[in-house]
Amino acid sequence: MKIYIFSAFFLSLILPLQAQQLLSVELGVNGLTCSQCTRSVEMSLRKLDFIENISMNLAETSGKIILKPDMPVDFEKIAQAIVNAGFSVRYLKLNVAFETYKIAENACLKVGEMYLVLLEKKEGFLNGEMSLQLIGEKFMPRKAFKTYQNQLSNPCQVKKVYWVTSEKSVFNVGLEK
Amino acid sequence: MRFLLRKLGTTVVGCLWLLQLSAQELFLHHEPASNVPKGALGVRFFAKTYNEFGQQRNAGTFRLMYGLTPKLTLMASATTSNHHAPTLPFDLITHTHGATLPNGTTQTTFFTNNIRRGRPYSYRLNGFYFYGKYRFLTIDGQNKHFRMAIYGEYSLVTSAHDEAEPNLLDDTKGYGGGLLATYLNKRFAVSLTAGMIIPKKYTELQQDPDQILPAIFTELQYGRAVVYDLAFGYLLYPKKYESYNQNNVNIYLEFIGRHYQAAQITQNGENVAPSAFALRENNYVEIYPGIQRIIHSNLRLDFSVGLPLIRQSYNHFYPVFHFGVQQYFYFNKKKPADPKLISTTKK
Numbered sequence: 362m363k364i365y366i367f368s369a370f371f372l373s374l375i376l377p378l379q380a381q382q383l384l385s386v387e388l389g390v391n392g393l394t395c396s397q398c399t400r401s402v403e404m405s406l407r408k409l410d411f412i413e414n415i416s417m418n419l420a421e422t423s424g425k426i427i428l429k430p431d432m433p434v435d436f437e438k439i440a441q442a443i444v445n446a447g448f449s450v451r452y453l454k455l456n457v458a459f460e461t462y463k464i465a466e467n468a469c470l471k472v473g474e475m476y477l478v479l480l481e482k483k484e485g486f487l488n489g490e491m492s493l494q495l496i497g498e499k500f501m502p503r504k505a506f507k508t509y510q511n512q513l514s515n516p517c518q519v520k521k522v523y524w525v526t527s528e529k530s531v532f533n534v535g536l537e538k
Numbered sequence: 539m540r541f542l543l544r545k546l547g548t549t550v551v552g553c554l555w556l557l558q559l560s561a562q563e564l565f566l567h568h569e570p571a572s573n574v575p576k577g578a579l580g581v582r583f584f585a586k587t588y589n590e591f592g593q594q595r596n597a598g599t600f601r602l603m604y605g606l607t608p609k610l611t612l613m614a615s616a617t618t619s620n621h622h623a624p625t626l627p628f629d630l631i632t633h634t635h636g637a638t639l640p641n642g643t644t645q646t647t648f649f650t651n652n653i654r655r656g657r658p659y660s661y662r663l664n665g666f667y668f669y670g671k672y673r674f675l676t677i678d679g680q681n682k683h684f685r686m687a688i689y690g691e692y693s694l695v696t697s698a699h700d701e702a703e704p705n706l707l708d709d710t711k712g713y714g715g716g717l718l719a720t721y722l723n724k725r726f727a728v729s730l731t732a733g734m735i736i737p738k739k740y741t742e743l744q745q746d747p748d749q750i751l752p753a754i755f756t757e758l759q760y761g762r763a764v765v766y767d768l769a770f771g772y773l774l775y776p777k778k779y780e781s782y783n784q785n786n787v788n789i790y791l792e793f794i795g796r797h798y799q800a801a802q803i804t805q806n807g808e809n810v811a812p813s814a815f816a817l818r819e820n821n822y823v824e825i826y827p828g829i830q831r832i833i834h835s836n837l838r839l840d841f842s843v844g845l846p847l848i849r850q851s852y853n854h855f856y857p858v859f860h861f862g863v864q865q866y867f868y869f870n871k872k873k874p875a876d877p878k879l880i881s882t883t884k885k
Contacts, residue, residue: 392678392685394724395786396779397832401575404868419779422680445576445608449678502678 381472382458383434384490386426389451390443391502393422398448405446409438423451433474436523440499451502453495455525459487467516470525476517480509480526493525566828566840566862567792568769570729571685571720573673574605577869584862586844588855591656595621595854597664597708609676613669617708620659622697625742627653630700631756631803631810635748648805650814653700655855664708665695671718682723689733690715697740701816701852702801704737704760709853712737716765724773731767735798744805754805761799761819768793786832790842796851797821816852823848826860838864 390402396419403417403424411432417424428434440450457472463486464470470477470487480496495501496509515522564570574580580603587596597619604612629651636645668691675686692713693706704710716733737760743753769792776784800819803810812818828842844858 389680391680392676392683392722394681394722395773396782396784397786399779400782401578401866401868405575419781447573447575447605447608449676451680 381460381462381470383428383472383475384456384458385428386434386436386439387423387452387454387456387492388426388439388443389421389423389453390448391422391451392448398446399424402443402446402448405442406439409435409442411435436495437499449502450500453500455493455495456490457493458490462487469517469522476519476522477525478513478515478517478522480512480524483527491527493527496524496526564788564830564838565727565729565769565771565792566790566830566842566860567794567826568729568731568767569669569671569689569718570727571671571673571675571687571718572683573609573611573671573687574603574866575868576605576608578605579603579867579869580864581867582862582864584860586854586858586860588858590855593656593658595619596661597621599707609673611671615667615669615707617664617667617695618661619664619708620661621708622662622664622699623657623659624662624698626698626740626744626756626758627657627700628744628747629653630814631744631758631805632747633754633805646808648808648810650803650810650812650817652814652816664697665693665711667695667707668692682721684721685719687718688715689718698742699740699758699760702761702812702818703796703798703816703820703851703853704735704763705853706735706737710737710740710760712760714765726773727771729769729771731765731769733765735763735765737762755807757802757804759802761801763796763798766795766797768795786830788830788832790826790828790830792826792828792842793847794824794826794844795822820849820852822846822850824851828860838862840864 390399393399393402399417399419399422403415406412406415406426411429411434412426413429414427415424426439436453439453443450462470464479464483468479468482470479477493496506496513498506509524513524582601582603583598584601585596585598587594589595597617599615599617601613601615606612630653631648631650633646633648636647638644669689671687671689673685673687675684677684690713691706693711695706695708695711697709699709704712706712706714712735714733714735716731718729718731720727720729739757739759741755741757744756745753769790771788771790773786774789775787798820800812801817803812803817824844825847826842826844828840830838830840832838840862842860844856844860846856850856
């Protein structure tokens with residue numbers, strides 16, 4: 362029994378240090394209706410060197426970006442590419458794979474080299490693939506951003522953070538808090 | 539050598555990607571408040587033709603459009619036409635000599651005429667026209683937007699234009715500007731232009747019909763104009779977007795409105811009353827129904843017919859037929875995407 366408790370305690374210390382992976386980025390575009398306009402967004406995004414592939418949903422004016430492995434991702438550049446094509450960002454969502462990740466008390470998540478701040482206060486572990494929507498003036502319509510404006514603090518003790526909100530959380534309750 | 543040329547050609551083609559950017563808000567005659575994407579180059583050729591008393595009048599314009607920033611678009615155009623003679627028609631502004639006065643001078647009466655139409659003219663370069671628009675308001679939603687832009691235009695056209703109505707594209711030099719407002723919602727778009735045209739004057743030395751008399755210095759100041767255009771567009775086909783390769787068909791109904799002042803004419807400093815129809819103050823509204831086809835997202839073709847609705851313009855005769863061809867080039871180092879729809883986003 363003591364061995365199990367010791368193991369659980371030891372694991373709870375090291376688990377947050379495991380690397381989590383950003384799998385893809387989903388985007389929604391506002392201001393357009395035609396397929397050619399959607400294509401202009403795709404071509405603008407394809408200029409970014411960290412993008413491996415893009416698939417666009419013409420009916421929903423949305424898309425999914427597959428990222429190149431081991432290349433830093435610049436979300437501001439993704440948003441700017443949409444603006445350069447002549448349109449607006451409806452949303453940017455990060456698909457992140459968590460592997461038994463303990464949420465810190467300050468809701469700071471480390472994914473690769475970037476830090477995310479989860480706006481909802483949650484406890485426990487994150488396990489599996491999650492969709493996290495980026496919250497920021499450049500990542501959503503201005504009206505939607507106003508509802509989050511006063512919640513954006515930086516508890517991660519680092520210079521640059523991204524604020525996110527989760528759509529669906531997957532918690533593993535198999536380990537002690 | 540052939541191998542090198544083939545490689546060079548492939549490299550050039552690989553560096554350029556044909557991007558077709560067109561929708562029901564890209565009207566045939568009217569500029570919407572939306573812009574050319576940043577870094578994209580648009581190439582357009584459009585032509586108009588109409589019959590003037592048995593003489594076919596044609597004009598062709600070549601236009602380059604460039605997205606300097608996401609909100610700023612610049613355009614340059616050059617037009618060639620057979621609309622004008624090298625100088626003003628001799629019977630447009632003329633005079634008669636009366637009796638010799640006691641002081642030895644001759645009484646001269648200047649007047650304008652309705653010129654004889656249908657004269658053959660050679661094709662000549664009318665000049666260059668520049669246009670820029672800046673989008674200052676953007677309200678975007680899913681499948682809809684409302685946008686406003688301010689535009690400015692400048693013309694270096696030097697035609698011997700023989701009507702009061704200014705037209706900066708191919709008839710008169712001058713400048714202008716105004717506002718654009720465009721609303722788009724799913725398959726429907728409507729756009730409004732409100733602006734002004736400030737033309738510059740045309741001057742020439744007219745040969746006196748009496749050859750022994752000196753030439754007459756003629757100044758023709760075209761009338762300032764107010765512009766009020768309204769355009770409607772509708773996406774007819776496809777009913778549902780599934781692939782970039784689908785052919786698109788848009789239909790348009792555009793209204794072009796003008797109110798312009800009478801021409802101010804002087805010959806040797808003497809004011810000449812603009813009595814000819816084409817030189818008087820006028821206002822009118824024309825209607826342009828049109829259709830636009832985009833073939834496999836590679837080529838945009840459009841066709842429209844101009845008809846008078848309220849009074850008429852004297853710059854052309856009706857019906858006026860317009861044709862247009864347009865493509866956008868988006869310089870991209872990366873290999874272009876498969877034109878087929880790859881996959882839908884997972885919900």
